[in-house]
Amino acid sequence: MxxxxxxxxxxxxxxxxxxxxxxxxxxxxxxxxxxxxxxxxxxxxxxxxxxxxxxxxxxxxxxxxxxxxxxxxxxxxxxxxxxxxxxxxxxxxMHPAVRHAVQAQLDEGTLYVTPCEMNADVGELLAEQFGQPLWRFTNSGTEATMDAIRVARGATGRDKIVKVEGGYHGHHDEVMISMKPSAEDAGPPDRPNSVAGTAGIASSVIDDTIVIPYNDADALDRVLSPGDVAAFIVEPVMENIGICLPDDGYLEAVREITERHGTLLIFDEVKTGITAGYGGASAHFGVTPDLIALAKSIGGGFPIGAFGGKRKYMDLITQGKVLHLGTYNGNPLVMAASKATLSQACxxxxxxxxxxxxxxxxxxxxxxxxxxxxxxxxxxxxxxxxxxxxxxxxxxxxxxxxxxxxxxxxxxxxxxxxxxxxxxxxxxxxxxxxxxxxxxxxxxxxxxxxxxxxxx
Ligand SMILES: Cc1ncc(COP(=O)(O)O)c(C=O)c1O
Structure with missing residues (x-):
């Protein structure tokens, strides 16, 4: 201007x-x-x-x-x-297609706690759209990021994670750090403090979550250098501080740096998801993370989350090394809503x-x-x-x-x-x-x- x-x-x-x-x-x-x-x-x-x-x-x-x-x-x-x-x-x-699918499913039951065929239907849709081969369902975005972080820790044997200042990834302890710290608490802009976002978080958890500024590839390189970080979790486009876009080349740099340090890259696409485009933000930018967390837009208004990723990481669940559990995961009512959302409404x-x-x-x-x-x-x-x-x-x-x-x-x-x-x-x-x-x-x-x- x-x-x-x-x-x-x-x-x-x-x-x-x-x-x-x-x-x-x-x-x-x-x-x-x-x-x-x-x-x-x-x-x-x-x-x-x-x-x-x-x-x-x-x-x-x-x-x-x-x-x-x-x-x-x-x-x-x-x-x-x-x-x-x-x-x-x-x-x-209540898109008509979602309504129809959910109403039809009500007549068939809402919870089996044994698989239904729609689990594979929705898994196939996510695999096709988001370009990752293996998926699991959760009930919220919080669970999706929590479980993705657990997979990353299981894969690397490392405890620490890195997130960006101002980023929100749900309400589990590890990511309730420096969501919206006050200017007094936040520390130096290039080396922010890890500030608990709520009372009730153990100090060991705060110590294990390192905070860096978004759009600062050098800061990421610096904190990953000791080689003790399991995952960098980041929204490819930050959508809890308005809309904060990546600088040209930032996500590509993030991909290269995480790979070089043996740290898994988790894209939190709970908010971007299919609102970013049919294949999400990762397809939009052409940057492939190791794991993706989804929720919100894939559910048509029903409580769903999902995380998916590269076979070698998701197969830790197959091998029983990482446990992923949940009574309502992939329940048929929500599967019906998600399938109709992905294949008919959106x-x-x-x-x-x-x-x-x-x-x-x-x-x-x-x-x-x-x-x-x-x-x-x-x-x-x-x-x-x-x-x-x-x-x-x-x-x-x-x-x-x-x-x-x-x-x-x-x-x-x-x-x-x-x-x-x-x-x-x-x-x-x-x-x-x-x-x-x-x-x-x-x-x-x-x-x-x-x-x-x-x-x-
Ligand atoms: C980027 C991001 N990740 C994760 C979450 C957590 O999702 P949920 O509220 O479904 O637990 C949110 C919620 O707003 C979010 O914006």
Missing amino acids: NRDQTRDAVELRERARVIAEREVAVYGERTVGSQRAMDRARKVLPLGVPSSFQAYEPHPIVVRSSAGSRITDVDDNEYVDYDMGFGALFAGH TKANVDAAIERNTQLVEACAKIIESAGLPAHTVQFGAKGCVTWSSERVRNYRDYLKADGALAFAQWIHGINRGIMLPPGLDEQWLISVMHDHEDAMRYADVFADFVTDLT
């Missing part, structure tokens, strides 16, 4: 404060039923929510129903859903079409930013996009900390009052699902234009 065009930050922030104050009052009036439901829930659930990610200020929207690309709250407000279950609902809310043609609709949305938002001269930019990866409130590209967690939270909050509260469903803050991104038509996709841009007019 041309510097002369950049509006005075102080003036913008003051205007954002006025908008936010006005819109918080409107939000309170529109969501009386949500507040009542939250007051009730807080009496029996900490923060009134089933996962702490669902708690946000002023109070969460409590939802009654959803269909396709829409969601309706208990006050009868309808929203275009751009959150789509933190990106899990790439197939849309076909290559449907995935490409959703990405194309998203490109139009991202371009429209970029034009709005450009013509208003705002200190913001858009980022797209596949079917996901975001407006990042900083002029500079975000290359890592420290850059993300510099983005303007006040402008992001004002945009969010303005949008949710006009039917744009997203969580507040700078962490998430929008998803254009296979069920968002052109009009649904572009609603975000229309409301964004309205906000920008108000702001400027």
Whole structure:
């Protein structure tokens, strides 16, 4: 952006404060039923929510129903859903093919704890799409990254793992380190501290998780040099700090460095997955990791995870050296949903079409930013996009900390009052699902234009 065009930050922030104050009052009036439901829930659930990610200020929207690309709250407000279950609902809310498959499966049972034929069906689909020969199912992304790390430790006999600062890989102890450390705790940018993300993590676990900045291949080389690291786990594109893309050549360098040090490379594709493109981010970038963790978008809205990888590593499970267990793994209900998602709802043609609709949305938002001269930019990866409130590209967690939270909050509260469903803050991104038509996709841009007019 041309510097002369950049509006005075102080003036913008003051205007954002006025908008936010006005819109918080409107939000309170529109969501009386949500507040009542939250007051009730807080009496029996900490923060009134089933996962702490669902708690946000002023109070969460409590939802009654959803269909396709829409969601309706208990006050009868309808929203275009751009959150789509933190990106899990790439197939849309109850895609007809998923609904049909799941309804048919209900008549055949939901849990056998002995195999069903759909286990191989879904395994074959994942093998074809993600280019890895062997797969196992879990019930969440957390389990998928946890089990992939165990395979890496089993394969190498090493204890330590490396992750990037600001990266989220689920809620097991080893990766709940430096997800969003405060600026005071985070340490030097090039050699970040390992900061526990929660109380309750053993100090030995913290010691075994080394943290490095994203997009810094030299830092990776340095921490792998002693030869005691089992795995580097990384999202190929970071999608818990908006959308943070790899520099040209970064993932290729990561592949070369991990291989040289005998460290397994785990791509956490829980969020990228098929929203990145039909073969995920690894196919998009042409970089093949040793193991891939999946969840969210492959399940059509049902609780699934999966991890897969090279035969020599996954065969540790075959040999019984690494155990992988779980009562609900590969249960027929979720298999039916996943099979319908991968083979009917999210076909290559449907995935490409959703990405194309998203490109139009991202371009429209970029034009709005450009013509208003705002200190913001858009980022797209596949079917996901975001407006990042900083002029500079975000290359890592420290850059993300510099983005303007006040402008992001004002945009969010303005949008949710006009039917744009997203969580507040700078962490998430929008998803254009296979069920968002052109009009649904572009609603975000229309409301964004309205906000920008108000702001400027
Ligand atoms: C990149 C990434 N990995 C893993 C997980 C954990 O997945 P789940 O919430 O299904 O346990 C998440 C969840 O948001 C994620 O974003």
